[in-house]
Amino acid sequence: MQSGVLPGTLASLFTSGNFAASTHAAHWHAAARKKMSAFWEEHSRGATIEEMMLDSSAEAITQQEKPEILSMLPDTDGKRVLELGAGIGRFTGHLAKIASHVTAVDFMEKFVTKNRELNGHRGNITFLQADITQMQLPGNSFDLIFSNWLFMYLTDAELVNLATCLLSWLQPRGFLFFRESCFFQSGNVKRSFNPTVYRKPADYNRILTSAVIGPDPGGQLWGFEIVMSKSVQAYIKLKRNQNQVCWLLQKVARDRSAHQGYPTFQQFLDGQQYSRSGILRYERIFGHGFISAGGLRTTKEFVELLKLSPGQSVLDVGCGIGGGDFYMAKNYGVEVLGIDLSANMVEIAMERAVTEDTPLVQFEIGDATKRVFLENSFDVIYSRDTILHIANKADLLRRLHAWLKPRGKLLITDYCCGELPWSASFQEYVRQRGYILHTVQSYGKLLEEVGFVGVRAEDRTRQFLDILEVELRGLEQDRAAFLEDFTDEDYTYLVQGWKEKMSRCVTGDQRWGLFYAEKPSDSGTSPQSGTGDRIQPLPIDQVTM
Template sequence: MTEFWKEHSKLATVEEMMLDSNAQQLTQHELPEILSMLPCLAGTDVLELGAGIGRYTRHLIGKARHVTAVDFMENFVEKNKEDNSHLGNAEFLQADVTKLDFPKHSFDLVFSNWLLMYLSDHELRSLAEKMLGWLRPGGHLFFRESCFHQSGDSKRDFNPTHYRTPAHYNHLITSVVLDESEKAEKKCCGFDIVLNKPVQTYVKMKKNQNQLCWILQKVRRDVVEQHQGGFSTFQQFLDNQQYTRRGILLYEKMFGSGYVSTGGPRTTKEFVEMLNLTPGQKVLDVGCGIGGGDFHMAKTFGVEVLGMDLSSNMVEIAMERAVTEKLPLVQFEVSDATKRSFPDRTFDVVYSRDTILHIKDKVDLFRKFYSWLKPGGKLLISDYCCGEQPWSPAFQEYVSQRGYILYTPQRYGQFLKEVGFTNVQALDRTEQFIQVIKSELHRAEEIKEAFIQEFSSEDYDIILKGWTEKLQRCETGDQRWGLFYATKD
């Protein structure tokens, strides 16, 4: 690694550091984009790893209380110090991050740009554990890496970079847990994903979706809930159990190309028609799955769509499809809607299909939706609901095993009114749900041979069993399906 960077740091220029002859123009657009994603830095202590010649250091110094800028190439560190030490309270260190150490709870933000891809999996896991310790409770980690393949056009005699997939980073970082027990209290902590998305500068200027950035938050890890099956985070549970890549493609085979939610393209077209979309409007899709609905809205109505999902497997497939669809109006990100923030009045529409059943505090989430919508904005949600309690033991077990938080359609509608939405329609569409399930069971029989050939007879039997049990739950009245429409005055 030292030899590689000696070769690419002779003049300590931004072109060398970014390994790209177009570095100046990229920087002009990339800097404000990435800085806009960071949490508020006022009064914070920031650790910048792989600071290079200080492309970001100068901006971090201007916002934070103190910045510690670290790089392992001496001439990069000297250049950074020469250009930026006069700007404020900062320290410049030459060090190898794999050997770096700081006291516990020293920083509010760890910022890293193009560093982790030069570490082995073992080194990355070790550094993640250290960063957890260095961060104060509630602190954030930001990092950005090249995934899949290289971006820069600089000639390289050899390339020590690890071009991981986003899912690989997600698993490595979120699986690290640190014991921070004290005398009176036993506790541990880990990282939760707040945001994982492509850097749009590279999408627009290079047609390149391989530049990915992350924001993660240090959170307390309680005893793993039963429905998470032993996984440290709900995101890990989704990617490793409920929505494995194979499982997603299996669902898609049943629901239709691009879809993993009830009714596939048929219900999507019906519900989207209720929104009266017009070209240029901005739509947020919460729980976008693999993007079928987003592509439909962009292609049919010319709207801009941001699809967000907590499953990195879902988003990776959606991004792969976006390349094929060649639709710049559609973007995707891995993010947690309960932790994500947008400026007030950003979107014309918030749309969500069969997703919010996973979220405990629905009122708080609906309050976010309300603030994110422009005046006159519209909300459209379909979601799993329930009948009045007491439920049957079988349904109670199903809800507990899945970790769903369900309400009656009427109560759901009341939540929307509580946060200020008007013209609220809380529709019980269970009968439609039943008919959709029956049609999907019929379709399953028609595609049985092709399904088994692509997957297996065991998968086919599991799908049929699941759909049949879902039908029974609806027919007994325990499981309901709600459709919710509302507006912001």
């Protein structure tokens, strides 16, 4: 098994081959394990749920938190599950009810003993007391690896090494679910010392998605892709605490040629168009909180078409930094879940959520082509200038159709294209951005083909041009203030980019579409109910315009 490139100083520490460095690393690891062992010896004396969760309100929290955590898991029916940091078995028994076999592992013998007492009557659980940093398991052994509060008790070096082990232990297309405390301590139990590593969510994103194993006998490399990452809502509701974060990742084949040299599409987005500085630069031209054409002005116009009412549930696919979601929640009293594949976008949105203080709005890093929601979950699905990134739009639209309640409403704005042939410059623009574009008319037909009714497909390119002109004029008038926060290069990039968009619209290559549709009131079971990973986007070269 070959691991991927280790970040920063960790790479030099573990790959230099220098004996002194290796010896230092061994001592470092031993010291870290000794500290963690002492910490959990202090907090496992009674093997209670309060000790395990380090919170005196553990029982009350569990009642709301446990069902929420379990609802985020992929299908485990008949699957093989590895549970790491199983503790006293808060999740072990439930996993074993559905899975064919569960291997429950914990560092502390007292927790393992308690778990065996509670769940040992089941015949499909193996209980192991082991140090995860030293454990060896056969490759391709599990369909799901489940971990609840474990990685924060590992050093960065230990987590980097563990990430490659997790990939090795999982079956191809298997899933990793984990949950961690980020930023700061959550539990209220007093601690004489605390060696816990409270990372930022971005640190987990980087470490886990940077791991690579292979090549396997077929010459294939494997790595993790983020399917979903979000805060635990029970902690937000009970403690106004957004720092409890969970992830669902999938082991997938790595093909760097598919994402312009980046291991995953998510990393391509965050590394190119949606770097943190790039997002904030775009925000200055679109307006505070917005990363889509027209900012607040078009948001007000398009949201009005939805006739929202208090208590409705809205899914925003490609939520950006959350401006539209805050607007809908504050002005209409709706509950909004914003998902975006860009980790940078969601991190900014979550930061803004703290100051906005709107509990009706939730955000998650999520891949809409893989995310799982129950049928008939949302009254409205809203998406602004996002689906241009999706290759197999028909499959995504089937998902959206399934997730909507009967008579639910869908509103999309998206970049579109004119009829072929395109100019060479437009072809290069689409290639460089990785866009998959349709004409306004073919987009509307797709909506009808997947079962939507009352479809309106409107070419809004004239409006788009007007918006571009206003935004460009505002940027030019605001040049001095812009340069206080950004560079001349940033300013030139935006001015040139807006002029080029206007030119592409004038020639007819680039178009902008507004799409409104509804799910029929008598709609039966959808062709695709959004369960698991059964529907996958096709490679771009198999998608036709």
